[in-house]
Each structure stands twice: as structure tokens, then as C-alpha cells.
Amino acid sequence: MTASTLRIALVGNPNCGKTALFNQLTGGRQKVANYAGVTVERKEGRFTAPSGRVLQVLDLPGTYSFDVTSPDEQITRDVLEGNYPGESAPDLIVCVADATNLRLHLRFVLEVKRLGRPMVLALNMMDAAARRGIRIDVPELSRRLGMPVVETVAVKREGVKALMARVDGEMPEAAQAQADDAASRSGLHAQVRELMAATVTMPRATAELDDALDRWALHPVFGLAILSLVMFLVFQAVYAAGKPMTDLIGDGFGWLGDHATAWMPAGPLQSLIVDGLFGGLGTVIGFLPEILVLFFFILVLEESGYLPRAAFLLDRWMVSVGLTGRSFIPLLSSFACAIPGIMGTRSITDPRDRLATILVAPLMTCSARLPVYALLIGAFIPTRRVWGVFNMQGLVLFALYAAGVIGAMAVAWVMKKMRRDRSEHALLMELPSYRLPKLRDVAIGLYERGMIFLKRLTGIILGLTILMWFLSSFPAPPAGATGPAIDYSAAGYIGRGLQVIFAPLGFNWQICVSLIPAFAARETAVAALATVYAVGGEGADGAGLAQALAANFSLASALSLMVWFAFAPQCMSTLAVIRRETDSWRNVGISFGYMFAVAYVASFVTYQITSLLT
Amino acid sequence: MRLSDLPKGATAVVDRVDDAHASDPIAQRLRDLGFVAGEPVRVAAMGPMGADPLLIQIGSTRFALRRKEADRVLVRVEAVA
Numbered sequence: 001m002t003a004s005t006l007r008i009a010l011v012g013n014p015n016c017g018k019t020a021l022f023n024q025l026t027g028g029r030q031k032v033a034n035y036a037g038v039t040v041e042r043k044e045g046r047f048t049a050p051s052g053r054v055l056q057v058l059d060l061p062g063t064y065s066f067d068v069t070s071p072d073e074q075i076t077r078d079v080l081e082g083n084y085p086g087e088s089a090p091d092l093i094v095c096v097a098d099a100t101n102l103r104l105h106l107r108f109v110l111e112v113k114r115l116g117r118p119m120v121l122a123l124n125m126m127d128a129a130a131r132r133g134i135r136i137d138v139p140e141l142s143r144r145l146g147m148p149v150v151e152t153v154a155v156k157r158e159g160v161k162a163l164m165a166r167v168d169g170e171m172p173e174a175a176q177a178q179a180d181d182a183a184s185r186s187g188l189h190a191q192v193r194e195l196m197a198a199t200v201t202m203p204r205a206t207a208e209l210d211d212a213l214d215r216w217a218l219h220p221v222f223g224l225a226i227l228s229l230v231m232f233l234v235f236q237a238v239y240a241a242g243k244p245m246t247d248l249i250g251d252g253f254g255w256l257g258d259h260a261t262a263w264m265p266a267g268p269l270q271s272l273i274v275d276g277l278f279g280g281l282g283t284v285i286g287f288l289p290e291i292l293v294l295f296f297f298i299l300v301l302e303e304s305g306y307l308p309r310a311a312f313l314l315d316r317w318m319v320s321v322g323l324t325g326r327s328f329i330p331l332l333s334s335f336a337c338a339i340p341g342i343m344g345t346r347s348i349t350d351p352r353d354r355l356a357t358i359l360v361a362p363l364m365t366c367s368a369r370l371p372v373y374a375l376l377i378g379a380f381i382p383t384r385r386v387w388g389v390f391n392m393q394g395l396v397l398f399a400l401y402a403a404g405v406i407g408a409m410a411v412a413w414v415m416k417k418m419r420r421d422r423s424e425h426a427l428l429m430e431l432p433s434y435r436l437p438k439l440r441d442v443a444i445g446l447y448e449r450g451m452i453f454l455k456r457l458t459g460i461i462l463g464l465t466i467l468m469w470f471l472s473s474f475p476a477p478p479a480g481a482t483g484p485a486i487d488y489s490a491a492g493y494i495g496r497g498l499q500v501i502f503a504p505l506g507f508n509w510q511i512c513v514s515l516i517p518a519f520a521a522r523e524t525a526v527a528a529l530a531t532v533y534a535v536g537g538e539g540a541d542g543a544g545l546a547q548a549l550a551a552n553f554s555l556a557s558a559l560s561l562m563v564w565f566a567f568a569p570q571c572m573s574t575l576a577v578i579r580r581e582t583d584s585w586r587n588v589g590i591s592f593g594y595m596f597a598v599a600y601v602a603s604f605v606t607y608q609i610t611s612l613l614t
Numbered sequence: 615m616r617l618s619d620l621p622k623g624a625t626a627v628v629d630r631v632d633d634a635h636a637s638d639p640i641a642q643r644l645r646d647l648g649f650v651a652g653e654p655v656r657v658a659a660m661g662p663m664g665a666d667p668l669l670i671q672i673g674s675t676r677f678a679l680r681r682k683e684a685d686r687v688l689v690r691v692e693a694v695a
Contacts (some may be wrong), residue, residue, distance in 0.1 A: 065646035069639060103673035104648055189650045205674050220662035312678045316663040426640045426683050427667055431676040
């Protein structure tokens with residue numbers, strides 16, 4: 001590190017806009033959303049100030065107080081006090097406070113001030129404060145606090161100029177350090193009240209819009225009705241909006257495959273390109289639209305401030321099954337992917353609630369399972385209308401998601417019954433102001449997710465697909481063989497070996513083979529099935545694969561496979577995250593073991609019952 | 615009276631927060647969040663099941679508290695002039 005690098009830390013109460021400021025300052029693309037606890041890790045970025053100096057910026061998890069109650073708050077405290085491993089205390093602290101919520105946020109500002117380090121206060125969301133008629137005497141506030149105060153609007157590019165100039169300028173003088181003890185801390189509120197009385201006038205304590213919306217959103221009856229409707233519409237939309245685009249992409253790759261077949265000489269290379277790449281990868285990429293539609297809704301919900309309301313409505317119910325209202329947001333993120341979901345549990349204060357949430361999070365249907373469901377539903381479930389409005393395929397998809405949720409509740413309930421610790425754990429959750437989602441943030445979020453998907457596709461999924469093609473194509477059948485060539489390949493042997501275990505679930509050997517790469521990345525199951533059937537001579541693109549599946553296995557097998565994916569052990573990366581977040585191989589074992597057992601039993605029952613009925 | 619005894623929509627002023635047991639972190643966090651003597655509070659909403667949790671507005675902030683947490687907060691109902 002050069003002498004001219006200034007290290008700045010952004011701190012403040014949860015959901016005051018630290019990460020939005022960080023993104024504006026550094027040009028970063030860290031995730032922002034409208035609820036407390038989005039940032040659970042220390043994030044680092046840098047920018048070059050007008051003076052040419054390089055500034056290193058740390059974005060820290062929000063915290064209400066130095067009397068920490070959760071792992072993410074601990075990180076913030078450690079960094080500020082210079083106790084974070086491998087890092088000295090920052091040169092300058094930028095304390096961020098929401099200008100519409102100063103009564104709460106100023107207390108933490110005063111607490112940070114007692115560290116006795118150079119510090120700047122950024123009054124964020126000044127635009128929202130102005131709209132609500134809140135007037136702040138900034139020079140007076142600055143004088144009384146004894147630190148520079150800068151107004152910011154973190155969601156606008158122009159809104160951080162003053163802050164940028166301020167941190168690039170002369171280093172503010174530090175206040176005198178004060179001991180941190182309960183007695184002096186209890187005096188902070190009185191100081192805040194004094195500051196508020198002298199510098200802030202507000203016509204109304206809360207935004208009228210929030211009160212009006214909450215009357216509906218938190219209503220005991222309408223609130224629950226709205227929540228169910230929102231969730232249901234999201235999953236209907238995934239199918240209704242995503243499917244036509246998926247079909248289009250599938251057709252495109254089918255066309256490419258046909259042309260490649262026509263142009264290339266027959267042989268292993270043609271087979272690799274047509275069957276492996278266009279057939280396998282093309283099928284997976286076709287599901288990108290569905291994934292993006294799902295993410296669009298999750299991002300909009302996150303930005304709006306509605307999610308903590310949902311957590312409020314569901315808290316009592318979640319407690320009764322052994323979770324907490326706070327579990328709701330990590331569990332909802334797990335519909336995108338269990339990995340950010342499990343990391344998001346860091347904002348759950350209580351270790352017991354947190355572990356329960358981590359263990360059930362993978363039961364939420366992640367977006368990687370969507371291609372598998374979409375393929376099987378498309379192949380086996382008729383597209384008819386139910387009660388005139390709902391799409392039958394959408395309903396089955398909803399049922400699969402519901403199965404994951406109900407399974408998670410059941411598992412959490414069993415864990416609750418098994419544990420001995422019955423001490424009390426707090427909810428204490430702040431409900432933020434509603435906010436209109438910013439098109440730019442949603443677009444960035446979608447872009448990031450889309451890129452992650454494409455990187456997986458060109459990395460691990462591509463690699464596994466080529467491997468699957470190889471296993472399905474070699475060794476070549478012996479001279480004089482009568483059956484299809486693929487029966488003599490390595491994939492054929494492996495699949496038939498596994499079939500011993502999975503036959504009671506109605507899985508044929510092709511399905512068994514596809515389960516192996518699915519353990520690395522779920523979507524690969526689709527690519528693997530596509531490759532196996534393509535090499536076997538049936539169908540390459542998405543639509544062709546659906547026909548090949550419909551011809552090769554029964555409705556009972558298809559339903560059984562969908563149920564398997566609803567509960568089956570999560571992918572390797574999820575297990576790795578569980579290991580990292582809980583620091584325990586035992587939890588990894590529990591997680592893998594119970595999911596395998598539940599999936600096996602559920603698929604077995606599904607297959608046997610459906611076989612009897614059809 | 616306790617914060618958890620207030621009906622929906624009622625306002626009151628915080629008197630103090632009691633520790634439910636020795637060195638109660640939940641009580642400490644409530645104090646840090648501004649539940650200190652003299653602060654006006656309002657019960658803004660109640661959850662759909664068993665009227666739990668409570669949505670408490672204190673200052674400009676809305677906190678969701680379970681009844682057990684709100685039990686720790688003692689309040690006075692003052693006649694509004």
C-alpha cells in the first residue's frame with residue numbers, strides 16, 4: 001500500500017444506503033436492496049479522487065450499536081476498532097445516516113464518534129427528507145457534532161460529489177476517544193434528543209404513503225391475501241413470460257444443430273458439436289429467460305421494501321415451525337440460489353435460528369432447478385386452462401415450489417422438536433420506508449445474475465457437458481453389437497450401475513447418469529439428458545428432447561424425478577457454503593443426509609402411487 | 615402497563631425497559647434502539663396470528679417486536695392534550 005492511499009470505511013445503521021454510496025463512489029456493483037442486512041460481509045473498492053489520490057473504500061454491514069448481536073455486526077465493530085484480522089483501523093470513518101430517520105441513526109453516529117477517530121457524517125436520502133418536508137440545519141448539526149456533515153443522495157450520480165470532495169480534502173480532526181460502557185452509553189439518547197430539537201424540524205414522524213400502504217399490506221386479512229397473490233403471480237409469470245422465449249431459443253439451437261450437421265463431415269467432432277454443445281448447452285441456455293423473469297420479481301420485491309412486511313406477517317407462523325420471521329428474506333433469496341440465501345442468514349441474530357434457516361434454505365427451489373422442472377413440465381403436463389384462468393403447467397410449477405416450502409417447514413419443525421435449547425430469541429426487525437424500485441438497480445441486478453448464469457454455462461456446465469458427451473460416446477460398441485451404441489458406452493454402464501439404487505423411484509439409466517453432473521450444477525441434468533438422448537439418436541434441441549423424454553419414460557417417472565429435484569441434496573457449491581458459514585462438517589453431513597432420505601422417500605411414494613393410478 | 619398490553623393504534627410514552635433475566639441482551643438492544651424513558655411510541659399494526667408480532671413506531675422508525683420482547687417495555691398512557 002502506498003503512502004497516498006487513504007482508507008475510508010462506510011458505517012451506519014442498517015438500510016441507510018451505505019452500499020448505494022459505495023457503488024456511486026467506486027463505480028461498484030454491490031447488491032443494494034430495501035431491507036436491513038443486505039451487506040453481510042466487508043466489501044472493498046477503490047477510486048481515484050480529483051486530486052489524484054487513490055482512496056480505498058470499505059463497505060461494512062449495517063449495525064445499530066457496538067453492543068453487537070450478530071456475526072455481521074461483529075465484523076463492523078472489529079474493522080472499526082482495528083481488530084479485524086490482517087487489517088488496521090481505517091484512516092477515515094464515513095458514518096452514513098438516513099436523513100429521514102435521524103432520531104435512530106444519530107445515536108450510532110455518537111457511538112462511533114466515541115472511538116476518537118477522524119470522521120465525516122453523510123446525511124443520506126436528502127431527497128426523500130426534502131419531499132417529506134424535513135428540514136435540517138446542517139451547519140449547526142456539524143458544529144454541535146464537531147465533525148464535517150455532508151448531504152448526499154446515494155441513488156443519484158450527482159448526489160455524492162460533495163462527499164467525494166470532502167473525503168479527498170483535508171482530514172477532519174478526531175474527537176476525543178471515550179470509554180465504551182453502559183453508563184455513558186445510556187446518555188446517548190438524551191444527546192440525540194437535544195441535537196434533534198436544535199437542528200431538525202419534521203412536519204410528521206413518518207411518511208404518509210408508508211402509513212397508507214401499511215394499513216393494507218399489514219392488515220391481518222388483506223395483508224395475507226396480498227402476500228399470497230404476489231407470490232402466486234410471480235410463479236405464474238415465470239412460466240407465462242419465460243416459456244415463449246425459451247421455445248424460441250430452443251428452436252434457434254435446433255436450427256444451428258441442423259446446419260452444423262449439414263455442413264460438417266460426420267464423425268466424433270460433428271457429434272460433439274451437434275449433440276454435446278448445441279444439444280446440451282443450447283437446452284440449458286434456453287432457460288435463461290425464465291431465470292431472469294424470476295430474478296426480476298425478486299429484485300423488485302427487494303427494492304420496494306415489501307419483504308420485511310412479509311416477514312412481519314409470517315413471523316408467528318415461522319416461529320411455530322421453528323424458524324423466525326427474519327428467515328423469510330434469506331429463504332426467498334434461496335429461490336434464486338441457496339448460496340446468497342445461506343450467506344444472507346448472517347443477519348439473523350440468533351445462532352440457533354440461523355442454523356435452522358441454513359439447513360432448510362436448500363429446500364427452496366433454486367433457479368438452477370427451474371430448467372429441470374420446465375423441461376419435464378413441458379414434456380409431460382398438458383397446456384390446458386384450469387378454471388379458465390390458470391395455466392395447468394404454471395400450477396404444477398407452483399406445486400413443486402410449494403412442495404419445497406412445505407418440506408422446509410416440516411424439516412424445521414422436526415429440528416425444533418429435537419433440540420433442547422428453548423431459550424428466547426428476538427425478532428426486533430425494522431420495517432423500512434417503501435421505495436419505488438430503481439430501473440437502473442434492477443437492470444444491474446439482472447445483468448449480474450445473467451452473467452453469473454452464462455459464466456456457469458461456459459465454465460462448469462460446458463465442461464460437464466463435454467464429459468457427458470465423451471462418456472456417452474465411448475467406448476464404441478464392439479463389432480457385431482446389436483443394441484444402440486450408447487448401451488455399450490461408459491455412461492451406459494454407470495447409469496445401469498446406479499439404476500440398482502434408483503429403480504424403485506422409476507428412474508431409467510439415462511436419468512441416473514444425469515444425476516451425477518447435476519450434483520455439480522443442477523441445470524446440467526438437462527444438458528446431460530439432452531446429450532445422452534442426442535447421442536442415442538433421439539432429439540437434440542429443447543423441443544426434441546421433450547419429445548424424446550415423453551417417448552421414453554412414463555408420467556410416474558417424470559413426476560418422481562421432479563419430486564426428487566424438489567428435495568434432493570443440493571449442489572456441491574451449496575455444501576461448501578454451508579461448511580464455510582457454519583464451520584462444521586457435521587452440518588454438511590446432516591444437510592446432505594436428511595435431504596437424500598427425504599428425496600428418496602418422497603420420490604418413491606410419488607412413483608409408486610402414480611404408477612398405480614395410471 | 616406493558617407495551618404489549620396496548621391496543622392497536624394506541625400511543626404511550628416509554629417508562630423503562632426491564633431485563634427479563636440478568637444481563638438480558640434483548641433488553642439492552644431495545645434500549646439501544648431508542649426505547650428509553652420519555653420516548654413516545656405507537657402500536658401501528660399487529661400480526662395476523664394471535665396479534666403477534668407488534669409493529670411499534672418509535673420516532674420515525676417502525677420496529678416489529680414479538681409480544682415477549684414488548685413485554686419488557688413498560689409504558690405510561692398520557693392524556694393527549
